[in-house]
Amino acid sequence: MSATPHLAFERDIVDIEDQIAKLRNLASKHGLDVSDELRVLNGKLEVLRDQTYNNLDPMEQVQVARHPLRPYTLDYVSGVFTDWFELKGDRRYRQDEAIVGGWVRLNGESIMLIGHQKGRDMKENLRRNFGMPHPEGYRKALRLMKLAEKFGRPVVTLIDTPGAYPGFGAEERGQAEAIATNLREMARLRTPSISLVIGEGGSGGALALGVTDRILLLEHAIYSVISPEGCAAILWRSAERRHEAARALRLTSSDLLRLGIADEVVPEPPGGAHADWEGVMRSVREALIRNLGEIANEEPGRLVARRWAKYESLGAWAEDGAEPEGRS
């Protein structure tokens, strides 16, 4: 049995990884040549990974999106960008650690980077509130976006949250108002913006960083109006039915692309981002440079007009009993 955190359907993968590790260990200790055995095991591993990750059902997809070993925002900060300077606080109440933001550099250009930040252990999760922001987190994010607009720099947001925190203080300090204001202000921000969902795109708490010129999703990321568990509890009256809810909600990256919401799905290495951090960093870097390049020199007024047209077209309805229109 492995001590590596893993999902139920990853069991066989982790077992082979353990065998490989043991074999390597043994070989180096006793100076043996195990290259043939290793080649066989690595081959097996590759096939198994492909099989598993090409056939995930929607709830398994959700589990991958929440995988405890997936890179989080600060991992991308160090893996994709350089020259990080964190900017803290909303200037009104406090510093919310569930959202991080600051200057980064990519391909020589300065960018305002903002993202949800989850913790990797209990201690860090208490500090990061499991990536669930309070209003002050969203207000900080908006403050940084306005700075980017002021200095003519693009905004990149990394989305990875179960949702905005549903707590006492969050309500007192206007969680709804904070999210709503971000939606409106991001819609009229006069600078290029890209959002990339790197893990969980949980409802309004995700969208509050997501009204951007381009919406990208990592291959195994999800974007949903409600968690499958929450949806199952309400509509099926049982959280056990989360598999059905996950399927019904159409929350995978390929679903979002098909619905016309996502502009692009950014591929992950075989076995998912958590299996190969360097691989996913390369993939994200390429996608960001290319997308930024396409919109960086756009006149701000045209950028904003196109953003309005894009969001105002989303949905599916039928006019006065006619056939449905809109993107469906």
Add this chain to the structure above:
Amino acid sequence: MAWFKRQKTPLTAEGRRDLPRDVFDKCGGCGEILYRERFLRNFGVCPECRNHLRISAGRYVELLADPGSFEEANAGMTSADPLGFADRKPYPDRLEEARRKTGRNEAVVAGRCRIEGIPASLAVMDFAFIGGSMGSVVGEKIARAGRCALKEETPLVIVSASGGARMMEGAFSLMQMAKTSAVLARLHERALPYVSILTDPTTGGVTASYAMLGDFNLAEPGALIGFAGPRVIEETIKQALPPGFQSAEFLEEHGMVDSVVDRRELKSAVGQLLRHSWAGWKPRA
């Protein structure tokens, strides 16, 4: 011990339960039984305790629009089923049920009208239609109400009542938050006043988009207003919430709404705000 409790049941209650339901209403605030007629004349406000009962979108139109001035738009717009969603029931069946129950095609009524003589674009949500949930039609009709205000250069008034997003439309329902906010961004830039009226209940995605974005946020007394529902919060913080948490008065106290206004005074409040703020309004010489 149980028989003690049973004896406490007021004897009159039995007789009262038999009252014909379409003639009488019971006030949830003070328990008073009243002629429905009297409730309706009072726009669903209890004359005894001033408790505000939920009323339909149609009643709000009557309450706010000058008589005969309301021209409804897009009344026939209906939801598609973009995901082919089915839980214990297919989504189209739920829609059909809601249509039968409310006599409306969707959870929002929108059009143009005059409010105290001032031209305005008006949209009113109906909680009776799948909990006033926001799907593509609600989003599109709210967006069109905003665009109507932009095109005719009039103010916008929205009455909200919603449990949040329409889950059965998945990410499309989520994106309606962005869509409606994008239209409000345009209104904002053109300095056309937007009055948001929050009624019981306004929660979730509607609160976290257009309901909280009014230049002026008005709330009805006692209305439940919040981002998360009280049950979700209690489950999260493992603690009971104090009475009055997330009430309109609580929001006023915490700086989230400009004023808690009695339903019967909403129209004059809206009129006053629009006269103060809208550059297009000219006082009569």
